[in-house]
Amino acid sequence: MDKQTLIKALNDDLSYELQAVLAYTRWSAEVSGPHRDSLRAMFQREIPDELMHAQFLTDKIVIYGGTPEMKPAAIPNASSNRDKLKAVLDMEAQAIKNYSQRAQQAEELNETGLKVRLEEMVNDETEHYETIQMLLRDWNESV
Template structure:
């Protein structure tokens, strides 16, 4: 049985979200020093948010007849807080674009609630990106 392009794209984004919350958890654990506590706190708070995104995506994949498939990226984390923020700003921007594409795909397939949630998640990722840019300075 061939998977629909929508399920494939949802699985791709699921893996991005799982990779993100694992990276944020690892980065928060690695960040040291009082001067970086605000960045560490931001990453810890975002872990829960990204887990919620991942769970929603997994639920939708199953709802649409697919199977959530996990293959997270466990690449080494950046060595400095600035490098972490720089990489994550770019990653959040890519997530915004992916969620917008998913919203269009969902609308084309007649899944209007999914479309709305994908737009909401795009906005949430954009907020993350803006907060990271503010913290980076």
């Protein structure tokens, strides 16, 4: 892994953070039914974390001499509340996997500061994942 490959990978990560910001904003508007208030609040609570991750990745790409592409990945299709939560669970699981791998690559390049921040992001995404996991636990009705 060289710096150019790392910049490309960070741009991919950035596209998923922007996707999360847009998806959570959209889904906070679309959630419906008796659980609307709590689901809307949950989506809105996670948006600032994802924005902070996007800003961090954008800063690092520029510092490493790259160009931040700012192209969000497409928002997954999810019509029901439950489908939205399952889509989020997948997105957070992917983020945990990607940042764990990226932290190892940062270590290989002796970028200790980047590695530490990426590990903190693994922690943030794990907390998001566990929040959604608990919401989905024993949720059998279609609401």
